[in-house]
Amino acid sequence: MAELTMIEAINLALRQEMEKDESVFVLGEDVGYEGGIFRTTENLYDQFGKERVMDTPMAESAILGMSLGMAVYGLKPVCEMQFSGFSYFGFHQMESQVARMRWRSRGRYTVPMVCRMPYGGGVRALEHHSESREVYYAHTPGLKIVIPSGPRNARALLVSAIRDPDPVIFFEGKSIYRSFREEVPDEEETLPIGESQVVREGGDLTMITYGALTHRALEAAETLSEEDGIEAEVIDLLTISPLDDRKLSESVRKTGRVVIVHEAHRSFGPGAEIIARINEKSFFYLEAPIQRVTGYDVITPYFAREQDYIPDTSRILQGARQALSA
Amino acid sequence: MPRKKIKLDHQIENLSILNEKGKLDKDLVPEIDDKTLLRMHRTMVLSRRFDEHQLRWQRQGRIGTFAPAKGQEASQVGSIAAIEPSDWMVPSFRETTAAIWRGTPLTGLLLYNAGYNEGGRIPDDQNDLPIAIPVASQISHAVGIAYAMKCRGEKHLAMTYFGDGATSEGDFHEGLNLAQVYNTPTVFICQNNQWAISTPREIQTRTKTLAQKALAYGMPGLQVDGNDLLAVYAATREAADRARKGDGPTLIECVTYRIEVHTTADDPSKYRSEEEVEAWKKRDPIVRFERYLKTKKLLSDDDIEGIDEEVIKEVKGAWKEAEDQMKQLGDPVDMFDHLYAERPPYLEEQRQDMKQSLEARRG
Ligand SMILES: Cc1ncc(C[n+]2csc(CCOP(=O)(O)OP(=O)(O)O)c2C)c(N)n1
Ligand SMILES: [Mg+2]
Numbered sequence: 001m002a003e004l005t006m007i008e009a010i011n012l013a014l015r016q017e018m019e020k021d022e023s024v025f026v027l028g029e030d031v032g033y034e035g036g037i038f039r040t041t042e043n044l045y046d047q048f049g050k051e052r053v054m055d056t057p058m059a060e061s062a063i064l065g066m067s068l069g070m071a072v073y074g075l076k077p078v079c080e081m082q083f084s085g086f087s088y089f090g091f092h093q094m095e096s097q098v099a100r101m102r103w104r105s106r107g108r109y110t111v112p113m114v115c116r117m118p119y120g121g122g123v124r125a126l127e128h129h130s131e132s133r134e135v136y137y138a139h140t141p142g143l144k145i146v147i148p149s150g151p152r153n154a155r156a157l158l159v160s161a162i163r164d165p166d167p168v169i170f171f172e173g174k175s176i177y178r179s180f181r182e183e184v185p186d187e188e189e190t191l192p193i194g195e196s197q198v199v200r201e202g203g204d205l206t207m208i209t210y211g212a213l214t215h216r217a218l219e220a221a222e223t224l225s226e227e228d229g230i231e232a233e234v235i236d237l238l239t240i241s242p243l244d245d246r247k248l249s250e251s252v253r254k255t256g257r258v259v260i261v262h263e264a265h266r267s268f269g270p271g272a273e274i275i276a277r278i279n280e281k282s283f284f285y286l287e288a289p290i291q292r293v294t295g296y297d298v299i300t301p302y303f304a305r306e307q308d309y310i311p312d313t314s315r316i317l318q319g320a321r322q323a324l325s326a
Numbered sequence: 327m328p329r330k331k332i333k334l335d336h337q338i339e340n341l342s343i344l345n346e347k348g349k350l351d352k353d354l355v356p357e358i359d360d361k362t363l364l365r366m367h368r369t370m371v372l373s374r375r376f377d378e379h380q381l382r383w384q385r386q387g388r389i390g391t392f393a394p395a396k397g398q399e400a401s402q403v404g405s406i407a408a409i410e411p412s413d414w415m416v417p418s419f420r421e422t423t424a425a426i427w428r429g430t431p432l433t434g435l436l437l438y439n440a441g442y443n444e445g446g447r448i449p450d451d452q453n454d455l456p457i458a459i460p461v462a463s464q465i466s467h468a469v470g471i472a473y474a475m476k477c478r479g480e481k482h483l484a485m486t487y488f489g490d491g492a493t494s495e496g497d498f499h500e501g502l503n504l505a506q507v508y509n510t511p512t513v514f515i516c517q518n519n520q521w522a523i524s525t526p527r528e529i530q531t532r533t534k535t536l537a538q539k540a541l542a543y544g545m546p547g548l549q550v551d552g553n554d555l556l557a558v559y560a561a562t563r564e565a566a567d568r569a570r571k572g573d574g575p576t577l578i579e580c581v582t583y584r585i586e587v588h589t590t591a592d593d594p595s596k597y598r599s600e601e602e603v604e605a606w607k608k609r610d611p612i613v614r615f616e617r618y619l620k621t622k623k624l625l626s627d628d629d630i631e632g633i634d635e636e637v638i639k640e641v642k643g644a645w646k647e648a649e650d651q652m653k654q655l656g657d658p659v660d661m662f663d664h665l666y667a668e669r670p671p672y673l674e675e676q677r678q679d680m681k682q683s684l685e686a687r688r689g
Contacts, residue, residue: 034524034597057494057530058461058522086460089495124390124441125591126419128459266676296676301661303390304441308658308680314687 003181009151010040010116010172012184013158014078018048024162025070027054028063028080028116037082038118038177060089064115068098071113076162081117084171085128091136098167099142114161114168119147120212120263121310122175124303129174131300132211132263135270137169138241144193145240147171149214151182153238156191164193173212196244198251202231205320206251208274209261210237213311217261220316230324240270248274249281256287259323263310266294288326293319335546338538341561342551346609348617356560358407360624366407366555367619370399370612372637373423376432377586379641380439384590388645389439395422397553397585398517400611402487403427404558405515405578409485409566414475415454416468416486418461420517424487428452432644433651440648442655443664462492465501465514472510472569483511483569485562491522493536499543502577506543511569513562514540514577517552519584524597540577552580553611556618583609658684 004012018024026032026041026048032055035042045053056063060081067077081087087094094115101111121130138145146161146168148154154172161168199214200221209217214236221232233251237244252258258278260271271292278290293311301309311319343354358366377394384392395402402423406415415421415428422435429452437445438457446456458464468486475482492498493516505512516536520527533539540547546568550557558580565576583606587594594603619625662669662677669677 029522030524037523037591055525055529057525058491059494059496061496089460089463089497126391126459126589127457267672296661296680297673298661298665301658302438302441302443302446304652304655305443305658305661306441308684309661312687315683318683318686 001183001185004151004155004184005178005181006148006151006154006172007038007040007177009155009182009184010158011042011044013155013162014041014044015047016188017159017162018044018052021076023074024076024078025052025054026078026080027056027067029056029058029082031055031080036080038174040116040172041080060086061093064090064093064098067113067115068093068101068111071111072101072109076112078114078116078162081115083129084117084119084133085131087115087117094137094143095140099140102166103142110165111167112165114158114170116170116172118174118177119171120173120175121300121303121306122212124306125174127302130303130306132295133265134171134240135264135268138270138273142167144168144242145171146193146238147173147211147240148238149173149211149236150176150180152184152189153191153197155184156189157193157238159188160190160193163190168193171211175212176215191238194239194242194244196235196237196239196247198233198247199236200232200234202233203254204230205232205257205259205324206248206255207232207234207259207261207320208237208248209234210240211263213261213263216311216313217316220313220320223313223317224320228321228324230320232320243273243277245277245281248278252278252282253285256285257323258286258290259293259316259319260290261293261311261316261319263295265297266292267297269294288323291319291323334541335544336541338535338541338547338549340549340551341557342554343556343560344554344614344618345551346553346614348614350618354560355556356563358559362407363619363624366403367612367615367625368633368637369403369423369427370615371633372640373399373402373426374612375634375637376422376426376435376641379645380436381586381590383645389436390441391589391591392439393420393589394586395420397583397606397611398519399423400555400615401515401517401552401558401580401582404555405485405562405580408559408562409483409513412453413482413566414468414471414484416464416471416484417454417457418464418488418492419457419459420489421487425454428454430454432641433648436644436648437651440652442652443661444651444655462488462495462497462501464488465492465498466504468512468514469501469505469508469510472505472512472575473508476510481570483513483566485513485515487515487517489522490516490518490520490527490530490536491525492516493539494530502540502543502545502575505575506545509572509574511572512575513565513569514575515562516577516579517582518579519582521584521588521598523588523592535579537577537579545575545577547577547579549579549581552582553609553614555611555615582611
């Protein structure tokens with residue numbers, strides 16, 4: 001057991017999987033010699049060499065396309081897009097190829113690759129470095145979208161992602177990369193992809209969130225308990241696609257009230273899909289309209305304004321109280 | 327005769343006019359009037375001091391991440407000074423020196439680096455596109471602008487900047503190819519500063535030069551000493567003349583060096599040696615140019631000192647002004663501005679929601 005940051009936990013997952021399975025490769029811009037601009041791939045180059053830890057030229061499209069080729073041939077590439085905001089240079093590879101190869105080849109070829117990318121705001125970065133646009137990928141059939149909320153689940157989910165037979169996009173919240181440490185066991189730990197977790201139990205309200213905002217949601221839940229005597233159940237999705245309908249239904253049927261919290265834009269965002277699923281499965285258990293607390297439908301502003309863009313606890317509380325009021 | 331050499335349209339040359347030891351090739355010196363020479367010098371010094379102050383302010387948390395131009399001043403001023411204000415500049419994210427030459431106020435650059443969208447606004451009388459961060463994404467924009475100029479029958483050109491790393495992106499190749507196919511008046515300035523964050527030039531591409539990539543598109547390419555202002559100017563002048571005459575685009579590779587961090591989020595000691603940096607510091611483009619101006623009797627040591635004091639004052643004044651402007655830009659609901667010509671109703675609703683939330687938060 002060691003207290004690790006999320007960076008260190010991701011590094012641990014990569015190292016242990018590479019030690020265990022020599023078909024696991026890492027590739028991307030600055031991931032090798034330097035160990036990644038966030039240091040998530042630190043020391044892998046020294047330990048595994050430049051054939052397995054590849055410093056690529058700037059070529060997002062080819063990084064993804066090449067990963068597909070490696071995966072089809074039996075390797076397990078873990079590639080990195082330096083920031084999710086630059087992944088669009090390779091979007092066509094994701095959409096037209098990575099997501100479709102199993103389907104197009106009628107199961108003959110599979111693409112067991114992982115694409116890691118930092119997402120989200122809160123670190124005073126430049127344009128394109130703070131977006132939360134996981135729905136572009138979640139909207140693509142054939143891809144799995146995983147978003148951890150801390151060191152321990154990041155490590156366990158990344159191991160599962162590497163072993164998953166299908167392409168997984170692994171979004172890492174920059175604002176929680178180093179913001180806190182958590183006990184992470186040395187011995188192997190995995191978490192099932194496609195399952196969410198109840199991270200706080202409660203019977204009055206269901207709060208659904210994921211990624212970096214999980215922590216703000218939990219803070220808001222504590223305030224609700226102290227100030228309003230309301231016990232919110234907080235669900236950390238962990239996987240955005242495929243969505244864990246069952247866990248959501250269980251909670252909604254218990255509380256009848258829901259608030260969804262995400263950093264992504266509101267329109268056509270993850271919240272919209274979650275509401276639709278709840279309507280389809282548990283509509284008659286609802287006691288009030290479901291509320292969304294999200295990023296606004298504007299291009300993520302430069303950092304002087306980012307804290308006004310990202311939902312904060314006061315906006316989460318507002319949304320929660322709205323869900324409780326009707 | 328089954329196998330023979332194919333002669334390509336162009337050959338790759340390297341151009342140097344004023345070398346690091348101060349040796350001058352008099353036959354190649356481009357015609358530049360004294361006033362312009364002095365303005366070039368001042369712009370480089372201003373850019374250098376601006377970088378240094380911004381680094382300090384970044385460490386103090388007053389501004390955010392930015393990409394210093396230090397070391398690349400000559401390759402920026404040499405190129406930008408060779409085109410007209412009526413021509414268009416399409417930058418990437420490291421063209422502080424070129425932006426200053428074009429007239430971008432320091433306050434605007436500071437606002438941008440302090441995280442205010444307003445800082446990204448280009449003054450109305452300037453034909454520049456805003457900073458483009460996704461590497462190489464801006465290259466085809468210059469091709470489109472140049473094509474439009476050509477269609478309108480105007481004698482302008484569009485010049486775009488990008489780095490060595492950018493030449494690996496598909497956008498670079500697609501852009502250059504289209505420029506040649508449509509014979510557009512475009513000038514491509516590659517600032518080969520030897521590094522793309524931690525990736526050295528040799529890992530970026532195995533070609534001997536970056537200039538030769540032009541050959542694949544049937545375009546002339548030229549490599550110049552990027553720390554030699556005269557060479558950069560002469561090369562760009564030639565490319566600009568070609569573009570204006572209707573003879574199409576040119577790729578110029580400026581061989582230079584990023585003396586500073588990639589951005590303030592970067593730690594170069596992880597991947598490059600102090601010796602390498604020191605060796606390049608000896609080829610400082612400003613020192614080299616000052617020596618030239620001194621031999622031409624255009625500048626004295628006293629003048630240089632005076633200019634230095636002046637630009638430092640200007641930089642500090644700009645920060646004061648930027649601070650004032652930041653205070654006036656107090657209302658975050660401006661994030662809803664400039665998204666569409668007309669704000670749709672759902673967005674106006676969100677804007678009102680935001681106003682309410684802000685009031686609730688203020689209590
Ligand atoms: C498409 C894209 N991928 C990754 C990045 C992150 N990034 C910013 S600058 C940079 C290196 C750019 O190198 P180069 O083109 O040589 O320009 P320089 O920074 O040296 O001026 C990288 C990888 C980006 N901005 N855009
Ligand atoms: Mg470079």
